[in-house]
Amino acid sequence: MAIIGIDLGTTNSAIAYLKGEKPEIIPNIEGGRTTPSVFQMSPNNEMVIGQNAKSSMPGFPDRTITEVKRLMGSDETVMVAGQEYRPETVSAHILKYLKESAEEYLGEAITEAVITVPAYFSDSQRKATQKAGEIAGLKVERIINEPTAAAIAYGLENMDKNQHILVYDLGGGTFDVSVVEIFEGVVEVKASAGDNSLGxxxxxxxxxxxxxxxxxxxxxxxxxxxxxxxxxxxxxxxxxxxxxxxxxxxxxxxxxxxxxxxxxxxxxxxxxxxxxxxxxxxxxxIRKMAMKTLTEVDKALEDSNLNIDEINEVLLVGGSTRIPLIQKLVEEKFGKKAKKDINPDEAVALGAAVQAGIKSGQIDTTKGIMVIDVCPYTLGTEVVKNIGGQIVPGFFDPIIPRNSTIPVSEKKIYYTADDNQTSVDINVFQGDSQYADQNIFLSNVMLEGIPSAPMGQEPIEVKFSYDINGTLQVEATIVSTGKRASSVVKTKAGTMSEQEVKLAKSQVEKDYQQSELYKEVKSVITRGERMLKSAEGLEKEKLASLLQNIKFALEKNDRELVRKYEEELTDLLIELV
Ligand SMILES: Nc1ncnc2c1ncn2[C@@H]1O[C@H](COP(=O)(O)OP(=O)(O)OP(=O)(O)O)[C@@H](O)[C@H]1O
Ligand SMILES: [Mg+2]
Structure with missing residues (x-):
């Protein structure tokens, strides 16, 4: 069974699979190589996804959701036709459509996928993406970074060259930049930087x-x-x-x-x-926004310890790199032409398909490609500091420095800050400010049962483990007793519980069934509505009431009733012609 690669974009999504040794784009059900990430519920509760939803958006703004990726990892919900949706659920609908497109094209059931996210996506945004896959009925084998995926697609074609490339990925909603070294078939990310809301x-x-x-x-x-x-x-x-x-x-x-x-x-x-x-x-x-991307480029370059002239190729990825100003700024900065021979809309999905091939064993990593990625942000805890004999809270103490190669696991020892302190609340943050509250709060781990002792005597070991999917686990141990508390970081916002995932799954299923049911009777309804315009008298009344009934049955998602009225409607239409 194939594992597919999915580029779940802010504005466009794409799917790919490994055909033999090479990744190939899978066209969607309508034949498009990319699918606008737009979800719409028509007035008849028919779900529309992709280009048709995008084109008809101005007619139904309150029934259409665009750019939902920007809400991933937050608790913000959206309303579609009076129904509340979590961003994961809307994304799940889009993923389900992509999954079906792949199933139709490949002629087999698809249950596993590698999904890409912006390199700069936070822990909660990654988890939300994983949940969206789960709701759509996909086992998310891996979450990989979009610029890394693009580098893989490029690396596959350029395995023989040993070089440093810079991936500049400006899409619809996000900007990512990654410095990548390619050598002997290894694609190694040196540093990533970016902006999750610039595109x-x-x-x-x-x-x-x-x-x-x-x-x-x-x-x-x-x-x-x-x-x-x-x-x-x-x-x-x-x-x-x-x-x-x-x-x-x-x-x-x-x-x-x-x-x-x-x-x-x-x-x-x-x-x-x-x-x-x-x-x-x-x-x-757009100049100011364009210049902001160059600041991020500098940051990534600096973190990679490479000079501009050590970058052999600049790879442009993402639809927005078609803008001449963007190309000009990038090319001026690097003093060379950027590489445009990879398709900026497809590279990420292709790379995800390669990663899927590595995962499934279809690609032999001993002979072929290997991927090494980084954690793009600094992760640490909140600590107090003793400044001139005074205890000052609110400082940020890094544990995993940004751009560490992943998976990574780091430990640090802290000490109690008060006399007879029996518990410690470890607050986990992401960011680079020395002040905790200027970074992004991720989670907390509570550790209790510390033996009574004067302040500074009881050591507490804090261990951060960041895995290849970009999710973080935090573990705290009282060194003297061995007592441990741990949690997979549950972000304050955005992480759905198992129960919520189950509910979302049934919501997606219900929407889907309702939409499918409508599609089955759509042509009869359309004919009926057309006929209604010319019908007269009793027949018009009969027709109108049947149309109303069938819509009511659809609303209730009652298949038997819908079928019954469909038959009656069909009979009446035959009589009327
Ligand atoms: N010729 C063009 N000139 C300028 N912008 C373009 C052009 N073609 C596409 N775009 C823009 O590129 C963006 C889409 O790019 P892409 O599909 O790479 O983004 P995405 O994957 O949806 O977003 P992200 O990766 O940020 O989540 C859209 O904003 C689109 O308007
Ligand atoms: Mg993209």
């Missing part, structure tokens, strides 16, 4: 704001300031979708017309947007 959608939002501002200046009308809330949402969605198109066009043209016909009715007259933007103007809008 193409931020350019879209900025451009959408620009359109709204400029329209206001030109026409004196604020497009977000009249009509109902639903209308405003629809308008905003339309402008954003258009902004993305304009942005893409600006990658190949230096001047683009912005035409959005009949965007609204204002003072009883239809209004349209008619503006023009130059590439220069667009570049000014």
């Amino acid at each position: 193409g959608v931020d350019f879209d939002n900025t451009l959408a704001d620009w359109i709204i501002q400029n329209f206001k200046q030109q026409e004196g009308i604020d497009l977000l300031d009249f009509g109902s809330a639903v209308e405003i949402n629809q308008r905003r969605a339309k402008i954003k979708l258009e902004a993305e198109n304009i942005k893409k066009n600006l990658s190949s043209q230096t001047n683009v017309n912005i035409n959005i016909p009949f965007i609204a009715v204002y003072d009883n007259a239809p209004i349209s947007v008619n503006l023009n933007i130059t590439r220069d103007e667009f570049e000014d809008l």
Whole structure:
């Protein structure tokens, strides 16, 4: 059974598998090589995922979810057609669609996957991704970093060269940069840095704001300031979708017309947007964000202890690297042309498929490729410090320094801070500030039963273990007694319990069944609705009531009832023609 590789992107996802020795993209059910990561519940409760959901988004903004990856690892939920969803559940729907696409294409059941995440994803974001896979019915064999996956795809083609490459991955929602050494078939990440909320959608939002501002200046009308809330949402969605198109066009043209016909009715007259933007103007809008990526590049370079001229190749990954300004800034920085011969939309999924092949044994690691990755952030605990005889709390003490090769396990000994202290609460943080509260709080481990002793006498050993999937386990031991407390880091937000996963699974299953049931009777309903327009009198009444009944049965997800009304509806339609 194949293990597939999945690139679960903020804006686009892709799937791949290993065909023989080479990874290949699996097209989705509609034939697309990538799938927009968009989830929609139509007014008939039909689930729509991918391009169709994206295109019809402006019509149903309250039924469509985009960019859910940005919420992964948080407790923020989204509403779709009055139903509440956790981000993991929405992602699960997208993963389920990808899984089915793979099953259809490969003609076999798919139950295992390697899923990629941004290198800079935190512990809770990784765990949320794993849960999403589980909810979708996939055993997540490995979580791997997106730039690492891209480096693997590149490495597979360039095994004979020993070199340092820098992967610059600017996608729809995130930016990652990794410095990677490739030698003798080993792909070794030296350092990663990045920004989890910087990507193409931020350019879209900025451009959408620009359109709204400029329209206001030109026409004196604020497009977000009249009509109902639903209308405003629809308008905003339309402008954003258009902004993305304009942005893409600006990658190949230096001047683009912005035409959005009949965007609204204002003072009883239809209004349209008619503006023009130059590439220069667009570049000014995104320059600050583009420069931010270079700061991260510097950080990764510094952590890898390599100079710019020791980087042999710069690999551009992610759709946003098609932007000329991005290419220019990167190429100027490195003083050389970037490599564009790998497909920026597909490289990550291809690399994930290779990793899946390594996992399944399809790729012989003794002869072939081996992957070594790092933990991109510093992990540590909160400690008190004795400053001039005064105990000051709130300091951060690193245990695993950022860019340590993984898996990694580090221990440190701490001492009690008070006389007769019997318990210690170990707070776990991620970040690089010397102050704990300026870093990201991950979790805490409580250790009790410390023997009474003067302060500073009882040693406590704290052990951090960070595994190859990027998840952290913390263990604390009272050295004198051997008593131990441990926990797989449960982040304050975002980690679903087994019970919640089970519930989410049934929610996904219910949505799915309901949608499938609708699809079975969709053509009859469509014909019925068409017929309704021309029918008259008693027949019209009969038809309308049957349509209402079948929709009600669909709403209740009652297959038998749906089938019954479908039959009646079919009979009536035959009578009517
Ligand atoms: N020609 C182009 N010019 C500018 N931007 C483009 C172009 N083509 C695609 N993009 C942008 O690239 C982004 C999608 O890239 P990609 O599919 O690599 O991201 P993703 O995998 O969804 O996101 P992430 O990896 O950040 O989670 C979108 O924002 C899209 O608008
Ligand atoms: Mg991506």
